[in-house]
Amino acid sequence: MNDTAILLVGHGSRNRDGNKEILHFAAQWREQHPTWRIEVCFIEHAEVLLDEGLDRAARGASQVKVIPFILNAAGHVKMELPAAIERARQRHPGVAFSCTRHLGMGREILGVLQGQLDRLMKSLAMPDPRTTGVVLLGRGSSDAGANGELAKMARWVFEDNHHDLVDLAFTSITWPRLESVVQRHVRLGMGQICIVPVYLFTGVLMERIKAQVERLRQQYPQVSFALGSHFGFDPGIFRLLDSRVGAGEDADAALLECDGCKYRLAAEAEHLHDHSHTHVHGDEHGHPEHHDHGHDHSHGHTAHHCGHDHGPCHGHDHDHGHDHGHAHPHAASTPA
Secondary structure, three states: OOOEEEEEEEOOOOOHHHHHHHHHHHHHHHHHOOOOEEEEEEOOOOOOEHHHHHHHHHOOOOEEEEEEOOOOOOHHHHHHHHHHHHHHHHHOOOOEEEEOOOOOOOHHHHHHHHHHHHHHHHHOOOOOHHHEEEEEEEOOOOOHHHHHHHHHHHHHHHHHOOOOOEEEEEOOOOOOEHHHHHHHHHHOOOOEEEEEEOOOOOOHHHHHHHHHHHHHHHHOOOOEEEEOOOOOOOHHHHHHHHHHHHHOOOHHHHHOOOOOOHHHHHHHHHHHHOOOOOOOOEOOOOOEOOOOOOEEEEOOEEEEOOOOOOOOOOOOOOOOOOOOOOOOOOOOOOOO
């Protein structure tokens, strides 16, 4: 590993504490592997961004292994990161760059979420799961595939437990939002609700979640709420990264899950046609919105199926503060 640099790429947060936590995580990971050279950079909202991080990792290395330290692959992972790696290859022709898959939503993350849920149930003195709702709360993305990954986790949690209601909600960008899902759970007779944030580290949105849950406690005093925390320092996350380092995955095969996707090809064609124009009907970054609101309900559990394996490959995970003013049929909106 002496000639290989590992570059841990975090999303980056406007809340500096979130970025500090990732740096602290990297320090702990280095302690576990003292012979590894581990660098850190961020996609946005930080001092060291992608290009500089790749350059730092390339210095004195013959190989750079990039690990997207991100749970779900949306526009940042599918578009920006491959473009930055390609630029780094041009700047450092003597260095071999590869990229592992992002953390993803697999059995390892399920184990972490299950541990969170178990702790929340203990904090409520182990109530009947049939009357205890569970809400997996994700960041939200304009990429339907990324949102669908959280829906998969919700289904797996439902399969592995005895809760009548296991739902998903999102903090921004897409729907349903937390307040709407909680309203539904209360209407269906849940006396307790466990809210499991699917977040690696703290940030602006984690602070928003705490405020939302406090408001919900006041709105529904008859319901006991248990709120989990971000889980980036869970031992399972370290093990998952260890496996990524040893996997030997190829950048193009592992990272570009949506190569050939019509959304990606359309975006690239438009980009090549005219660099000076932004996409129409887009968000503030010029990226088009795409929403797929198909639902499947079974056993009181909601599962969202995007209908497209990839979703729009150029969607971004930003919170743009906009609202489309519509609600899903299974969860009526509550006043903000």
